[in-house]
Amino acid sequence: MVHKAEMEKAFENDINEHRLLIHKVCSIYAFTRADRKDLFQEIVIQVWKAYPNFRGAAKISTWMYRVAINTAITALRRQKTFITSYEPAALPVNMIDGNVNDAEEEQRQQLQQAIGRLNEIEKAIVMLYMEDKTYPEMEDIIGISTGALRVKMSRIRAKLRELTKTFDNGNR
């Protein structure tokens, strides 16, 4: 009983410490507030289920990225408003609410739009890259070799460059 209480406390602390990490995964894979909330909850449930097996072999953040990304890409397929395309028709109604006032906001939206067009694995790679994870760290999360990750990252760069160019042209 005491052990369970201790584990719950440790779990709550770890989640609170890595809350932002989970939110980042949610923001990459879910776009409406409701979906992000659902995904956040699902990730927390999966982390809790896996928590007793965490032996500390990997860093807790690495381990949590694995659970969070695995959950986002494999465990939550019931979603109706998760979007894979930023074509206006595919956007959930409550997402087209941005009053793009300043350059920073516009850049942020472009970033989201471009990432939204990547496939699920590319999204994970981009997210880890933007989190300043090294290639060996990414390999430890995704399970793709460093060499293959570098190749993928260079393709993603080209893809994002192309996409943001399209958006820029569209805005003119």
Place this chain on the structure above:
Amino acid sequence: MEIDELKDAWKNTVGGHGQQRENIMEMIQHDSSGPVAALKKAFRKQYRFIIIVALIVLNNLTHGFSEINFLFFFSYLIFCGLLSFFFYQNYRMIGRIEKMDGLIKTTVEQQITWLESRLKTHLAAVRIALLFFIALAEVLPYFQHGRMLDKWHALSPYLRVLVYVSVMALQYFISRGLSNRRFGRHLRHLKELVVQLQ
């Protein structure tokens, strides 16, 4: 625009979502809502069948059974035992699939392997069960329910074989359709992920 230029924007993007503090301990009281959890729920329901079977067996034992239906009773018992074992294996597989803390690539590949092997076993098990019932229908009237000999067994053996073959073929399509409905979408999605991981 280069991705490196977007790093700062990315860091600011997510900051806003994390302001509100969620009640973590309340969240873990909820059931998972993913497809694996749905499968687990479906497999758990199969255990209700085992309870019904156990009640029927208990009823048979308390009311005694004559030597004449000895064969029928034990065939039935073996069949139910095998079915219970099969259900248990389903439930165990879901326990393995549920693990989400492995490497992304390994987790996806393992899920596919387990689901596909389960599907194959399921199709084979249903086929064997059907063959078992066909054999029972052919043999049983010689020991019990002798009146079947005047009806079903009075038909031409060719016609009976034709019916059995049709039932097997129907079972093949129905089983595939049902499995596809239960696992298909998830399996297809996992296979797409494997392609993305190449």
